[in-house]
Amino acid sequence: MIVGEQKPLDEIMDLLGEARKVLVAGCGTCVTVCFAGGEKEVGILASELRMKSKLGGHPMEVDEVTVQRQCEWEYIDPLAERLDDYDVILSLACGIGVQAMNEHFPDAITMPGLNTTFLGLPEEQGVWEERCQACGDCVLGITGGICPVARCSKQLLNGPCGGSQNGVCEIDPDVPCAWQLIWERAEKLGTVEKLLEIQPPKDWSTSRDGGPRKIVREDLRLADAE
Amino acid sequence: MTTEERTNGYKSGSNLEKVLRAGHFAVTGELGPPQNADPEHILEKAKLLVGAVDAVNITDNQTAVVRMSSIASGVLAIGEGLEPIVQMTCRDRNRLAIQADLLGAHALGMRNLLCLTGDHNVFGNHPTAKNVHDLDSVQLIRMVKDLRDEGKFQCGDDIKGARPAFFIGAASNPFGDPFEYRPYRLAKKVAAGVDFIQTQLIYDIPRFREFMQKVVEMGLHEKVHIMAGVGPLKSSGMARYMRDQVPGMIVQDEYVDRMKAAIAGIPKEEKDARRDAWRQMGIQICIEQIQEIREIEGVAGVHIMAVEWEAAVQPIVEGAGMLPRPAVE
Numbered sequence: 282m283i284v285g286e287q288k289p290l291d292e293i294m295d296l297l298g299e300a301r302k303v304l305v306a307g308c309g310t311c312v313t314v315c316f317a318g319g320e321k322e323v324g325i326l327a328s329e330l331r332m333k334s335k336l337g338g339h340p341m342e343v344d345e346v347t348v349q350r351q352c353e354w355e356y357i358d359p360l361a362e363r364l365d366d367y368d369v370i371l372s373l374a375c376g377i378g379v380q381a382m383n384e385h386f387p388d389a390i391t392m393p394g395l396n397t398t399f400l401g402l403p404e405e406q407g408v409w410e411e412r413c414q415a416c417g418d419c420v421l422g423i424t425g426g427i428c429p430v431a432r433c434s435k436q437l438l439n440g441p442c443g444g445s446q447n448g449v450c451e452i453d454p455d456v457p458c459a460w461q462l463i464w465e466r467a468e469k470l471g472t473v474e475k476l477l478e479i480q481p482p483k484d485w486s487t488s489r490d491g492g493p494r495k496i497v498r499e500d501l502r503l504a505d506a507e
Numbered sequence: 508m509t510t511e512e513r514t515n516g517y518k519s520g521s522n523l524e525k526v527l528r529a530g531h532f533a534v535t536g537e538l539g540p541p542q543n544a545d546p547e548h549i550l551e552k553a554k555l556l557v558g559a560v561d562a563v564n565i566t567d568n569q570t571a572v573v574r575m576s577s578i579a580s581g582v583l584a585i586g587e588g589l590e591p592i593v594q595m596t597c598r599d600r601n602r603l604a605i606q607a608d609l610l611g612a613h614a615l616g617m618r619n620l621l622c623l624t625g626d627h628n629v630f631g632n633h634p635t636a637k638n639v640h641d642l643d644s645v646q647l648i649r650m651v652k653d654l655r656d657e658g659k660f661q662c663g664d665d666i667k668g669a670r671p672a673f674f675i676g677a678a679s680n681p682f683g684d685p686f687e688y689r690p691y692r693l694a695k696k697v698a699a700g701v702d703f704i705q706t707q708l709i710y711d712i713p714r715f716r717e718f719m720q721k722v723v724e725m726g727l728h729e730k731v732h733i734m735a736g737v738g739p740l741k742s743s744g745m746a747r748y749m750r751d752q753v754p755g756m757i758v759q760d761e762y763v764d765r766m767k768a769a770i771a772g773i774p775k776e777e778k779d780a781r782r783d784a785w786r787q788m789g790i791q792i793c794i795e796q797i798q799e800i801r802e803i804e805g806v807a808g809v810h811i812m813a814v815e816w817e818a819a820v821q822p823i824v825e826g827a828g829m830l831p832r833p834a835v836e
Contacts, residue, residue: 434627435597435598435624435625435627435638435640435643436640436643437624437640437643437644438643438645438646439643439644439645439646439692439695440645440688440691440692440695441683441684441685441688441692442624442644442680442683443624443678443679443680443683443707444626444627444683445683445684445685446683446684447684448684451626451627451630452627452629452630458684460685460688461684461685464685464687464688465685468687473691476688476691477691477694477695479645479646479649479695479698479699480645480646481646481649482602482641482642482646482650482661483641485641
């Protein structure tokens with residue numbers, strides 16, 4: 282899932298600026314699951330904004346809404362009629378949701394209330410870790426299902442650097458060395474041989490390095506969209 | 508004409524290549540460029556190393572701190588009669604930038620290249636920088652080999668005209684984890700086309716011996732010149748720091764204790780006397796290590812890393828009986 286984290290309140294206040302009427306808009310999918318931008322967080326942040334603005338002498342009127350998915354037109358369409366009432370929409374969706382709102386409702390101003398951090402999973406209650414960089418050319422089949430692009434600090438494709446010690450990465454003792462994990466898994470699966478083959482330079486053009494990406498599935502398009 | 512014909516049967520014709528191919532026990536040193544634009548800094552350090560080593564590594568933004576470029580510093584070193592080993596990391600440059608720099612480095616007379624992953628940028632003085640890692644060190648080795656031997660850029664295009672021909676080096680950390688994978692990682696670098704290896708600093712000689720045993724079993728020592736990394740300790744504080752703080756480093760307590768014992772009886776106020784005693788012990792330990800390492804099968808030379816203490820190299824090389832350095836024609 283997409284994992285996000287709420288921006289500091291002061292930064293959010295700066296983004297809201299002179300706005301007096303604000304709609305805090307949550308998203309019911311990924312950011313709800315990671316406790317960053319769902320209905321509950323919308324409620325808490327809205328209260329904080331009311332209190333903070335009141336204490337600052339310029340009280341804001343803050344309303345709340347949460348849609349099932351802020352990244353799909355059909356889910357945000359129903360917001361259309363109420364947006365005129367607000368100076369700023371504060372989205373607690375990921376960066377995709379924020380952009381969907383701005384794109385779909387160009388007359389309204391939608392600001393980000395979260396930092397979209399990574400594609401990952403909850404390692405345990407309250408701990409999320411990155412697992413995927415969406416590089417567009419998956420190598421998990423070679424590395425035993427552990428991604429060196431997302432999880433090795435140097436995105437190495439041919440084994441660990443010299444900074445791997447006691448199973449952790451040189452950058453931080455809390456970061457496991459991806460190549461230690463890959464090696465242990467290969468030993469377990471009996472696929473060590475695969476790790477001895479040289480992996481050629483990666484084609485990064487399928488990643489962000491090739492420019493913004495797009496998928497067109499002609500088999501799924503509607504006739505009148507072509 | 509192939510590159511080897513142009514260079515008299517050598518891959519690059521560098522002094523280091525000649526010394527190693529002639530079967531001499533080779534010695535390389537290390538020179539860290541300054542964090543400024545002053546050429547004097549390089550020239551002074553170079554003077555301390557000329558004649559004591561066969562070639563000298565010139566670091567590439569070492570520890571991810573901005574310094575004078577390795578290639579520019581290399582030009583200055585050549586001017587002093589010191590052969591450079593240009594270090595090139597994958598951290599700061601993509602495949603275009605690396606190849607462009609290698610064309611330039613060859614044109615300026617560089618003949619040795621050390622292919623490295625690079626220390627992570629979070630350690631350095633620009634921790635908010637975007638890192639590159641377009642290639643990893645194994646892929647870099649292969650690219651440099653293809654530039655030299657196939658006359659092809661990484662994309663497959665032919666080089667029309669002079670090829671950059673480097674004696675290709677890489678690093679190996681015998682003490683990194685997973686320990687069992689290390690010889691295989693070295694094997695990958697050999698398969699990619701590396702000519703010489705410099706290891707991480709070695710203080711744990713028994714573990715290095717274990718590593719080399721595996722390397723010899725795999726026959727890798729016959730395909731690549733392996734130079735063992737050594738370095739003099741400067742003080743007991745440094746010994747402790749290396750033991751406790753440096754990633755990928757194992758320093759045995761014995762050395763920490765000997766460094767501590769070196770200043771026994773010297774009052775704390777006598778800073779110079781303490782420094783000299785430490786340095787003498789550091790050099791002495793380093794000489795002993797070289798003598799021990801030299802006996803290990805498969806070791807073709809030593810790489811002496813005396814960071815910001817270039818003056819230590821000459822007495823170490825002399826003390827270990829490795830002077831004068833051979834001249835191979």
